[in-house]
Amino acid sequence: EVQLVESGGALVQAGGSLRLSCAASGFTFDAGSIAWFRQVPGKEREGVSCIGSADRSTNYAGSVKGRFTMSSDYAKNTVYLQMNSLKPEDTAVYYCAATTATLATMTASWYEYWGQGTQVTVSS
Numbered sequence: 001e002v003q004l005v006e007s008g009g010a011l012v013q014a015g016g017s018l019r020l021s022c023a024a025s026g027f028t029f030d031a032g033s034i035a036w037f038r039q040v041p042g043k044e045r046e047g048v049s050c051i052g053s054a055d056r057s058t059n060y061a062g063s064v065k066g067r068f069t070m071s072s073d074y075a076k077n078t079v080y081l082q083m084n085s086l087k088p089e090d091t092a093v094y095y096c097a098a099t100t101a102t103l104a105t106m107t108a109s110w111y112e113y114w115g116q117g118t119q120v121t122v123s124s
Contacts, residue, residue, distance in 0.1 A: 002026040002113045004096045009118030012086055016122070020081040022096030022115060029053075030074045033104035035111060036081045038092035038120075045095070047106025049081065054102035061106065064090075086122045093117040 004027070008020040020036070035050035049070040051058045058070050069082040079096065097111035104110075 002098070004098060004113055004115035006094065006096050006115040006118040009094060009120045011121045011123065014086060014088055014122055014124050016086050017082070017084045018086065018120060020083070020094055020096075020118060020120070021078055022080075023076070023078045024098065025077070027077075027098050027113060029072055029077055029079060029098070031102075032098055032100045033102060033111075034072070034079050034099075035097045035104060035106060036070060036079075037095045037097055037106075037108055038090075039095065039117075040092045045108045046092075047108070048094070050104035050106050051079075052102055052104030054104075059104065059106065083120070086120075088122045088124045091120060091122050093119050 003025045033052035036048040037045045039045040067085045095117045096115040098113040099111045
């Protein structure tokens with residue numbers, strides 16, 4: 001059984017930083033692709049970043065590029081999302097997602113496995 005468990009969400013002031021973690025069991029990150037998504041009530045889930053084992057390149061949404069960094073620790077089977085210079089519009093539930101496909105996308109339907117989400121709230 002595949003399980004993805006996110007952690008690290010919190011309430012933070014604008015301009016602050018957070019690091020989210022996603023630990024996997026039953027799934028090996030370096031054999032597939034992983035992504036971070038976020039969602040606010042009433043809106044569709046939005047892709048934030050992704051990395052695929054095919055080329056190990058990381059892609060970011062334009063809204064977070066230069067502020068967020070996705071990284072992986074394959075030995076720990078954990079991925080991270082370092083979020084700096086946070087803005088109130090970054091407030092959302094953040095989800096980790098995984099797929100056995102080696103090509104990563106930022107389309108939610110591409111991913112078979114999802115974590116439960118972690119709340120990030122940025123106050124102004």
